Amino acid sequence: MTRSLALATVVACAAAVVHAQDRPVFRSSVEVVELDVSVTRGGQPVGGLRAQDFSLTDNGVAQVIDSVTLDQLPLSVLLALDTSQSVSGDRLRHLVDAGEGLLHSLRRDDRAGLLTFSHAIDLAVPMTDDVKQVVERLRNIEPMGSTALRDAVQIALDLRPRDRTRTLLLVFTDGQDTSSWLSASAVLDSARRAAVVVHIVRVQSDTFLDRLADVTGGRTWSATSDRQLRELFTRALEEMRARYLVTYMPRGVSKPGWHELRVKVKSGGADVTTRPGYFVTGAR
Amino acid sequence: MPLDWRTHRLTSCCALAVALAVRTAVHAQPFDYDRLVTAYAAGQLGEAVSELSRWPREPIRHGVAATVNAVGARLRAAVMLHTDVAASSLGSDLAVAEFHINSARRLLDVLASRAPHDPRAREFITHWYELAPSLLLVVRKLDRAAWLVQEGLDRSPNNPTLHTYKGIIVEMSGPVQTTVVARGRGLAFSPARAEKALEPATQEFRLALKADSRFALARLHLGRIHFLADDNRARADLEQALADATDPSTQYLAHLFLGEVAERDKRQADALREYEAAIAVGPRYQTGYVAAARMADALGESDRARELAMACVAIEKNEDPWWDYQVGGVNLPMLHWLRQAAQAP
Numbered sequence: 225m226t227r228s229l230a231l232a233t234v235v236a237c238a239a240a241v242v243h244a245q246d247r248p249v250f251r252s253s254v255e256v257v258e259l260d261v262s263v264t265r266g267g268q269p270v271g272g273l274r275a276q277d278f279s280l281t282d283n284g285v286a287q288v289i290d291s292v293t294l295d296q297l298p299l300s301v302l303l304a305l306d307t308s309q310s311v312s313g314d315r316l317r318h319l320v321d322a323g324e325g326l327l328h329s330l331r332r333d334d335r336a337g338l339l340t341f342s343h344a345i346d347l348a349v350p351m352t353d354d355v356k357q358v359v360e361r362l363r364n365i366e367p368m369g370s371t372a373l374r375d376a377v378q379i380a381l382d383l384r385p386r387d388r389t390r391t392l393l394l395v396f397t398d399g400q401d402t403s404s405w406l407s408a409s410a411v412l413d414s415a416r417r418a419a420v421v422v423h424i425v426r427v428q429s430d431t432f433l434d435r436l437a438d439v440t441g442g443r444t445w446s447a448t449s450d451r452q453l454r455e456l457f458t459r460a461l462e463e464m465r466a467r468y469l470v471t472y473m474p475r476g477v478s479k480p481g482w483h484e485l486r487v488k489v490k491s492g493g494a495d496v497t498t499r500p501g502y503f504v505t506g507a508r
Numbered sequence: 509m510p511l512d513w514r515t516h517r518l519t520s521c522c523a524l525a526v527a528l529a530v531r532t533a534v535h536a537q538p539f540d541y542d543r544l545v546t547a548y549a550a551g552q553l554g555e556a557v558s559e560l561s562r563w564p565r566e567p568i569r570h571g572v573a574a575t576v577n578a579v580g581a582r583l584r585a586a587v588m589l590h591t592d593v594a595a596s597s598l599g600s601d602l603a604v605a606e607f608h609i610n611s612a613r614r615l616l617d618v619l620a621s622r623a624p625h626d627p628r629a630r631e632f633i634t635h636w637y638e639l640a641p642s643l644l645l646v647v648r649k650l651d652r653a654a655w656l657v658q659e660g661l662d663r664s665p666n667n668p669t670l671h672t673y674k675g676i677i678v679e680m681s682g683p684v685q686t687t688v689v690a691r692g693r694g695l696a697f698s699p700a701r702a703e704k705a706l707e708p709a710t711q712e713f714r715l716a717l718k719a720d721s722r723f724a725l726a727r728l729h730l731g732r733i734h735f736l737a738d739d740n741r742a743r744a745d746l747e748q749a750l751a752d753a754t755d756p757s758t759q760y761l762a763h764l765f766l767g768e769v770a771e772r773d774k775r776q777a778d779a780l781r782e783y784e785a786a787i788a789v790g791p792r793y794q795t796g797y798v799a800a801a802r803m804a805d806a807l808g809e810s811d812r813a814r815e816l817a818m819a820c821v822a823i824e825k826n827e828d829p830w831w832d833y834q835v836g837g838v839n840l841p842m843l844h845w846l847r848q849a850a851q852a853p
Contacts (some may be wrong), residue, residue, distance in 0.1 A: 382817035
């Protein structure tokens with residue numbers, strides 16, 4: 225009875241899987257999995273794909289895809305911006321401009337939030353549909369201090385919305401982590417559990433950030449100059465919009481733990497990017 | 509925008525006038541070093557430090573030279589006047605800071621030679637060496653800090669604070685990998701290599717504990733090195749540091765590090781309890797919330813993780829002992845003690 229009720233009332237997506245972990249009735253099973261899937265060919269998004277164009281395995285077991293939709297759910301975009309001492313002068317100006325560009329590209333039903341981090345982490349603006357608030361706060365950023373990148377990503381993941389929107393965490397940093405408590409592996413483990421796509425715009429190469437994008441099915445862009453920031457922020461948003469939402473009910477793979485996913489487009493040699501798996505907590 | 513322009517011009521004129529006035533004042537008056545020492549001793553720290561920090565070096569050298577004949581109380585005030593100028597210059601001009609630290613050292617030499625058996629003077633000198641290296645550690649002038657620590661140990665052998673500084677300097681200045689181990693946590697580094705690289709630091713912490721077996725800061729650092737070296741003694745060290753600690757910062761760090769040990773031992777619920785204990789000790793420190801949120805996540809308690817993350821971003825974050833642990837921090841209790849001693853008759 226409890227299970228039927230769950231099936232009837234809950235569309236448990238990958239995000240809801242994480243939700244579901246806290247509710248005993250769902251703990252040992254997953255009803256529905258939703259995946260944000262990017263399909264590109266030659267760097268350009270591929271449109272017009274349907275469920276039958278995809279193949280998907282969950283822990284090696286082929287699954288039946290129930291639906292594939294494009295760009296229907298609103299976005300919740302959390303900007304996590306490095307505001308350490310090094311982000312000042314021209315770089316700060318371009319960063320603010322890039323943030324404004326992205327925010328102005330949001331649609332009416334999208335939401336945005338702003339988290340800034342140096343050694344300290346601040347939720348400058350909680351998730352809101354009042355984008356002006358975010359723009360205003362962006363303009364008042366004061367750079368200072370060192371960089372606690374990993375700690376900030378952890379907090380951003382924990383603050384993700386628990387609703388039906390698609391969440392994009394966009395991280396910008398211009399340097400290396402200098403003051404985090406958390407290790408890279410700890411944060412990557414949290415990222416695997418959270419159904420959040422993390423896109424990254426960075427100035428320096430960083431193994432942790434590359435892995436973070438990988439485990440969340442996101443992408444990384446390298447800025448070769450501060451002037452590129454606006455273009456890259458906008459591209460990150462466009463990339464998210466061009467993603468398919470692939471939905472399936474897992475069959476034959478009910479065990480708790482890590483579920484490895486493989487998603488392919490059956491023909492045409494497209495590049496497919498999505499999270500590499502999801503996590504189901506066992507009953508306690 | 510004519511109004512803005514006029515306002516700007518007015519401001520500029522005022523600023524220039526002020527600058528001229530200051531310059532006139534400075535030039536009109538002789539460089540009265542004695543007056544600044546008196547002001548500092550009378551508790552006018554800000555004024556005295558601000559004025560002395562603007563002086564050229566030559567009149568300062570003359571002032572220091574003339575003060576060598578002063579009584580102990582004036583010497584203490586002069587030492588701390590220079591020390592405060594050094595502290596205020598660290599972020600902007602290291603050369604100025606070092607000049608004033610050296611001026612303070614010269615006056616300390618006088619104080620030491622004048623009263624070799626005066627316990628009050630000896631205590632002041634010892635405490636000064638327990639403060640000064642911490643100023644240099646904050647700006648990562650590790651060589652200079654090490655030099656001051658050694659000078660302090662020459663004056664006060666077996667001083668646990670100084671041995672602890674010496675160990676911290678090893679943690680901060682070893683080979684790159686050692687620094688990463690001591691300051692960060694992200695990179696793979698074999699426990700055996702960590703143990704070897706940090707052995708000189710371990711020795712210093714042991715010397716500190718030999719001088720004072722309940723010196724919590726040394727025990728804390730030793731425990732963390734044992735953790736990094738995958739040494740089973742880590743937990744006992746950190747529990748002892750927690751038991752011996754009398755200040756919230758050390759207690760907070762001990763809880764954090766004990767949480768880390770529990771994580772490694774796969775005792776996740778214990779780890780979360782330690783991180784929550786760290787929050788209880790330091791509710792205004794961010795890192796306890798970060799560590800606890802991550803642990804709650806790992807336990808599948810995502811709502812609890814969210815609550816902790818919300819609490820983390822809600823607090824006002826001015827300080828965190830974890831930040832100091834990595835990059836050094838000024839020994840504030842000692843700074844306050846010395847300032848008071850400098851104002852005592």
